[in-house]
Amino acid sequence: MDDAAFDRMLRICRLRLSGSERDRIKADIDKVITYFDTIESVDCDGYSPAYQPVEMPARTREDRTDVFRESDRLLKNSKTYRFYMVGPKI
Amino acid sequence: MRSSIDEFEEKEKPDGYYERTLKELSDMNQKFHIFSRMPQSMEHGFQFSVKDNICVDGVESSASAEILEGYVPPFDATAVERMRGRGFSFIGKTKMDEFGFGTFGINCAEHPLNPINPEYVTGGSSAGAAAATAVMKYHVAIAESTGGSISCPAAFCGVVGFTPTYGLVSRYGLIDYANSLDKIGIMARRSADIRHVFDVIKGSDRYDTTCIDREVNADKRTKLIIVDQLMQNIDQAVLSAFxxxxxxxxxxGYEVVHRSIPFIEKAIPAYYIISTAEASTNLAKYTGFKYGKKTEDFSQGYxxxxxEARSSLGTEAKRRVILGTFVRSASVKSKYYEKALRLRRMLIEAMGNVLSEGFIISPTMPIxxxxxxxxxxxxxxxxxxxxSxxxxxxxxxxxxISFPYDYSGDFPMGAQLITSHFNDYALMDFAGAWEEDFEYRFKYNVGSL
Incomplete structure (x- = not known):
């Protein structure tokens, strides 16, 4: 991956790396991608993607509202205003 | 061999037993950094620990990640709820590699040390779970595996580690790493304990639509299959013992035969492609205001x-987020992610064919x-x-399942036995029969009676 592509990837990932950390991780990523490239040698023609390792029926839940009784405790994990979580500007 | 759970229930507990056990365990924790959180007092009953990526109501659960520090779930994971419902007592959250990202158990602050010799790793990512099992006599660990996080530390710490068929145990309440790979499993000192606990935690769950409720088999196999490609790059000492x-x-009376699955070594890159792809999306929810560590400056743009929030991720987590985001990129998605999923389908078929003949057996770790x-x-x-x-x-x-089969000096050597989907009980039966004639060694027996 060239420098421009790596920096673009960092922006997409919302990651900021310092100079030495960036160089170290970029070198690691290059090695790992080369390792990933080795799957090209396997002929997988005729095989569909396996999104799950075990076939399972598509189960759905009844479309109804449940009251989560612990919402007050859940909100304790964040800064709140009334019953809203406070977050950054979008 | 009977379960130590039954043995514990039958034995009379002397006065002060639980206080003494908690004190001894706290001393072990000082020495080997096993738990991220322990209770102030010990509930009476057979003890179970919970890996730090599995939610326990009211107890900080951070998956040993700095970005999740301070997150206190207001609910129990289904596996935890079922354990408590059957009278097991919670003894603590066990340390792990951050989010499960690691093979050796060293990717977290003050990582666990191997109780056999603290200069050595415990293995990961369920590092504390294995260490807790190695030091405590009457205890089981609820652990989790994505790519070997139960087998590896079980082998390095000399305990039994069981990873069930994907989907048999609910993942509700698990801080996910890779949804199509994560499996909650068990570590214990005896296979009978694992069977007991598996029966408690398995079964469908309305909160996890990927959890399957179906019959689990115990089809005995007399053929043991060595897949030649799995035996490459193994240390000579491990090979000789095996x-x-x-x-x-x-x-x-077992028949040992050799088979070949030529592309099986490509399972590792395929696994890391799929797991990093899934991890990179799972970690996107840690935005700095909803769970765990807070980023305070709300005047910043999103x-x-x-x-800023993501600067708390460890090096391995950053690496995996970048890799996972890259392999999902539109320009290379079919080359990496989709190809890895096809390779997984091929592997399921090829291993399934071999497993229809017998168990696959190997050392658990190559070193x-x-x-x-x-x-x-x-x-x-x-x-x-x-x-690998x-x-x-x-x-x-x-x-x-991974279980000790030999010792080299003080260190155990673990064997891994694999079977077909939903034949899970057969593994416990095999290891249980092995335990009849082979005594596992433990340096510590905290809580013995």
Whole structure:
């Protein structure tokens, strides 16, 4: 991956790396991608993607509202205003 | 062999037993850094620990990640709820590699040390779970495996580690790493304990639509299959001990045969492609205001805020987020992610064919436990390649068990047995029969009666 592509990837990932950390991780990523490239040698023609390792029926839940009784405790994990979580500007 | 759970229930507990046990366990924790959180007092009953990526109501659960520090779930994971419902007592959250990202158990603050010799790694990512099982006599660990996180530390710490068929145990309440690979499993000192606990935690769950409720089998196999490609790059000492082990099994009536799955070594890159792809999306929810560690400056725009929050991720987590985002990129998605999913389908078929003949058996790990500094010095590709034996059954969702079969000095050597989907009980039966004639060794027995 060239420098421009790596920096673009960092922006997409919302990651900021310092100079030495960036160089170290970029070198690691290059090695790992080369390792990933080795799957090209396997002929997988005729095989569909396996999104799950075990076939399972598509189960759905009844479309109804449940009251989560612990919402007050859940909100304790964040800064709140009334019953809203406070977050950054979008 | 009967379960230690039954044995514990039958034995009378002397006055002060629980207080003494908690004190001894706290001392062990000081020495080996096993738990991230322990209760002030010990509930009466058979104890179970919970890996730090599995939610326990009211107890900080951070998956040993700095970004999740301070997150206190207001609910129990289904596995935890079922354990409590059957009278088991919660003893603590066990440390792990951050989010499960690691083979050696060293990717977290003040990582666990191997109780057999603290200069050596415990294995990961369920590092504390294995260490807790190695030091406590009457205890089971609820652990979790994505690519070998139960088998590896079980082998390095000399305990039994069981990873069920994908989907048999609910993942509700698990802080996910890779949804199509994560499996909650069990570590214990005896296979009978694992069977007991598996019966408690398995079964469908309305909160996890990928959890399957179906019959689990115990189809005995008399053929033990060595997949030649899994035996490459194994240390000579491990190979020699494993040869002696298979000879012993032959003398007990098992037939040992060799088979080939030529592309099985590609399971590792395929696994890391799929797991990093899933991890990179799962970690996107840690935005700095909803769970765990807070980013305080709300005057920042969302991107700056989010970027600041993610600076708390460890090096391995950052690496995996970048890799996962890259392999999902539109321009290379079919080359990496979709190809890896096709390869997984091929692997399920090829391993399934072999497993229809018998169990696949191998050493659990290609090496003996390394010293902490040796493991820390490995580059990522070398570290990932240490999962060469544990990744295939995890990628394909096959149940597997690791158990000690020999010792080299003080250190145990673990064997891994794999079987077909939903034949999980057969693994416990096999290991249980092995335990009748082979005594596992434990340096510590905290809580003995």
């Amino acid at each position: 040869d002696r082990f298979t000879s012993k099994l032959e003398s007990r 991107n700056e805020f989010f970027t 003996m436990p390394p010293k902490v500094e040796e493991a820390a010095g490995l580059d990522p590709v070398k570290a990932y390649s240490m999962d 034996i544990t990744v295939p059954p995890n990628l394909a969702g096959f149940p597997h």
